Amino acid sequence: MARLAFVAALSLASLAFAQTIDGTEATEETVAPAVEEVDADAASSGVDYFSFEASQLTVDVITNLTNYNLSDVALFDFDDADTAVEKRATRVCKTYPTDKAWPARPIWDLLNILLGGALIEGVPAAAPCYSNWPQYDETKCATITSEWETPSYQLSEPLGIQYYVFEGVSCLPPTLTRTGATCTLGGMPSYVVKATNVAQIQLAVNFARNLNLRLIVKNKGHDFKAKSTGAGALSIWTNALSSIQFLGSTYTHRPSGYKGPAFKIGSGVQALALYEAADNLGLHIVGGNTRTVGIGGGYTAGGGHSPLMSMYGMAADQVLSMEVVLPNGKFVSVDETNNPDLFFALRGGGGSTWGIVTSLVIAAYPKKPVSTLAYSFGIGGDITQDAFWSGIDAVFAKFPEYADKGMYSYWSVACFFDCSFAMAPQWGNNMDAAALKTLSQPLFDELSALGIEVTDAVYTDYDGVISAIDGTWPAASESGGVWNFNTASRLFPRSNWEDATKLAAQTAALRTAVEAAGMILGYNVKAATNSALNQTNAVNPAWRNTLLHAMLGATWSQEATPEDIAAANKNLVEMMQPWRDASPGAGAYLNEADINEPDWQQAFYGSNYAYLYQLKQKYDPWGLMWAPTAVGSEDWYITGQIDYYPTQNGKLCPQ
Ligand SMILES: Cc1cc2nc3c(=O)[nH]c(=O)nc-3n(C[C@H](O)[C@H](O)[C@H](O)COP(=O)(O)OP(=O)(O)OC[C@H]3O[C@@H](n4cnc5c(N)ncnc54)[C@H](O)[C@@H]3O)c2cc1C
Numbered sequence: 339m340a341r342l343a344f345v346a347a348l349s350l351a352s353l354a355f356a357q358t359i360d361g362t363e364a365t366e367e368t369v370a371p372a373v374e375e376v377d378a379d380a381a382s383s384g385v386d387y388f389s390f391e392a393s394q395l396t397v398d399v400i401t402n403l404t405n406y407n408l409s410d411v412a413l414f415d416f417d418d419a420d421t422a423v424e425k426r427a428t429r430v431c432k433t434y435p436t437d438k439a440w441p442a443r444p445i446w447d448l449l450n451i452l453l454g455g456a457l458i459e460g461v462p463a464a465a466p467c468y469s470n471w472p473q474y475d476e477t478k479c480a481t482i483t484s485e486w487e488t489p490s491y492q493l494s495e496p497l498g499i500q501y502y503v504f505e506g507v508s509c510l511p512p513t514l515t516r517t518g519a520t521c522t523l524g525g526m527p528s529y530v531v532k533a534t535n536v537a538q539i540q541l542a543v544n545f546a547r548n549l550n551l552r553l554i555v556k557n558k559g560h561d562f563k564a565k566s567t568g569a570g571a572l573s574i575w576t577n578a579l580s581s582i583q584f585l586g587s588t589y590t591h592r593p594s595g596y597k598g599p600a601f602k603i604g605s606g607v608q609a610l611a612l613y614e615a616a617d618n619l620g621l622h623i624v625g626g627n628t629r630t631v632g633i634g635g636g637y638t639a640g641g642g643h644s645p646l647m648s649m650y651g652m653a654a655d656q657v658l659s660m661e662v663v664l665p666n667g668k669f670v671s672v673d674e675t676n677n678p679d680l681f682f683a684l685r686g687g688g689g690s691t692w693g694i695v696t697s698l699v700i701a702a703y704p705k706k707p708v709s710t711l712a713y714s715f716g717i718g719g720d721i722t723q724d725a726f727w728s729g730i731d732a733v734f735a736k737f738p739e740y741a742d743k744g745m746y747s748y749w750s751v752a753c754f755f756d757c758s759f760a761m762a763p764q765w766g767n768n769m770d771a772a773a774l775k776t777l778s779q780p781l782f783d784e785l786s787a788l789g790i791e792v793t794d795a796v797y798t799d800y801d802g803v804i805s806a807i808d809g810t811w812p813a814a815s816e817s818g819g820v821w822n823f824n825t826a827s828r829l830f831p832r833s834n835w836e837d838a839t840k841l842a843a844q845t846a847a848l849r850t851a852v853e854a855a856g857m858i859l860g861y862n863v864k865a866a867t868n869s870a871l872n873q874t875n876a877v878n879p880a881w882r883n884t885l886l887h888a889m890l891g892a893t894w895s896q897e898a899t900p901e902d903i904a905a906a907n908k909n910l911v912e913m914m915q916p917w918r919d920a921s922p923g924a925g926a927y928l929n930e931a932d933i934n935e936p937d938w939q940q941a942f943y944g945s946n947y948a949y950l951y952q953l954k955q956k957y958d959p960w961g962l963m964w965a966p967t968a969v970g971s972e973d974w975y976i977t978g979q980i981d982y983y984p985t986q987n988g989k990l991c992p993q
Pocket residue numbers: 489500554555556557558559560561562565566576605625626627628630631632634635636637639640641642643644688689690691693694695696816817929930965
């Protein structure tokens with residue numbers, strides 16, 4: 339069986355022509371989708387493939403393609419990372435739609451045939467709102483506008499993302515953006531593969547790599563830093579990979595020694611679906627605090643904080659094994675014994691970097707009751723500014739105790755007028771209201787001694803995670819599609835609580851920020867140690883010591899210009915400096931951090947960065963997978979960016 343030569347560069351000249359050597363056109367009738375059904379139990383992880391994973395692109399399929407006399411078979415073939423290392427030196431800008439080398443229409447048509455019709459041409463979701471697009475339709479525009487700011491709308495759209503700012507705000511419904519805004523494809527992809535099987539992902543990976551196209555991966559599109567969008571890109575859309583399988587309550591994972599309940603999930607599973615599946619079985623899983631975020635995409639890849647993390651560890655810690663399409667196009671199992679270095683990197687080392695995850699096996703836990711406590715206090719009446727900040731000190735001083743009791747405390751301070759504090763809420767796992775009340779009483783006594791009488795405390799008992807989420811964050815409160823804010827993050831270490839001077843400096847830094855910015859919010863949690871799991875992974879080491887993930891934001895008006903946005907973002911970087919100074923050597927949570935974070939390699943990946951960078955070269959010497967602030971992303975840049983407003987609306991070029 340002859341190995342097909344790597345001929346991307348050579349075949350470019352032929353791209354404008356017919357797909358078969360003898361000049362006939364490839365059609366659905368003459369060419370079948372490029373897929374082979376393999377045995378489900380062939381997975382080396384020991385857990386059967388999902389049926390969508392048994393549909394693969396194999397070397398035999400590629401060999402078969404030559405039977406069709408296709409002139410461009412090599413565009414779809416695998417590559418060998420070993421032979422690609424030397425190609426690093428010859429990296430050039432990713433081929434852009436306006437470039438001569440951009441594949442001609444017949445080539446995209448051929449790709450679509452081989453994909454079994456899964457290729458979608460990139461059209462901005464809001465195109466019906468603009469008369470220069472063929473999709474123009476005012477009635478449709480009205481519907482789109484009314485749904486635009488719901489995360490469920492954005493995640494169901496091939497090009498939809500939650501935060502358009504770093505995409506470049508290229509096409510939003512007119513009433514939700516600047517006056518006189520236009521609609522271009524901008525920082526959105528040219529083509530999308532709506533993946534429903536592994537073969538399609540492999541084909542897209544091979545095609546993009548062989549043709550030097552920009553490749554992106556979008557799951558739910560929730561990323562704050564536009565990591566799931568990009569101009570001139572081919573996008574792999576994983577949203578439909580939503581299978582859920584319960585592996586039983588005594589699932590045994592030999593490599594790690596884990597024995598207990600576990601799920602195998604497609605990487606496109608939405609949190610709510612998995613919460614419900616687990617709840618029906620009397621189980622909990624570690625997920626985020628909203629319904630629409632993915633579990634198996636960027637969330638787990640970036641670490642994943644959770645209302646249950648102070649009990650069981652982070653989302654990335656829960657992973658027992660994964661199935662992954664690598665940048666070379668091969669489909670592999672990943673765990674302690676199969677590709678252990680990738681197993682390290684894929685758990686915390688960030689999305690869109692190492693490969694495209696198609697499924698994960700994750701641990702689950704018995705369902706336990708949850709009790710929440712919400713309360714607030716603020717400056718005014720008898721409460722002076724000094725008393726208020728002493729009250730904040732009293733609350734913060736409890737953070738080690740709360741986290742060590744397995745709790746999750748979500749709070750905010752707002753200083754738009756006089757400052758006020760809200761615990762919104764504190765979440766006691768495996769606790770009832772009586773237990774939470776006993777635990778909270780000493781704090782309320784201390785506040786009382788400071789002259790702060792908390793009168794609005796509300797305790798609520800829930801039977802588990804879903805009802806607690808429903809009671810705390812109603813579905814209607816989730817929003818998406820917005821472009822007028824940006825957030826920054828800091829992970830404050832436990833050592834700050836062990837030294838009164840450091841703790842005071844930390845509070846002073848938080849206070850300076852909130853008095854300048856108007857609002858901060860924070861999660862008092864810890865990444866619990868869980869002896870049943872392998873926690874040796876790429877999760878930012880700063881998480882292992884943290885007691886507080888705090889966030890600060892920048893906002894701008896609907897009429898803001900790119901220069902206004904850049905200025906607000908620059909200001910955010912500067913406002914964060916006291917937080918960095920109050921937590922030297924710590925870091926930020928990469929999934930909720932600022933795209934402009936200085937020294938992001940250290941802040942997002944800590945001491946793992948050098949090793950992760952090395953792994954990136956090993957598995958992706960082509961630089962195929964790229965996203966802003968992903969490991970190795972510093973080797974590339976986007977053309978046309980302005981300082982502090984880096985958008986995805988430009989060419990991706992090597993540094
Ligand atoms: C409303 C809301 C609530 C949130 N709540 C929480 C929370 O409670 N806890 C928390 O930790 N975070 C939370 N986040 C942040 C969240 O973790 C990040 O936004 C994360 O990037 C979302 O991942 P996604 O797959 O849903 O999004 P996407 O934007 O689709 O993907 C994010 C990144 O992962 C990559 N990626 C996606 N799927 C794959 C895959 N299968 N293989 C390889 N790479 C992939 C993408 O290319 C991109 O780089 C929240 C965000 C929002 C908007």
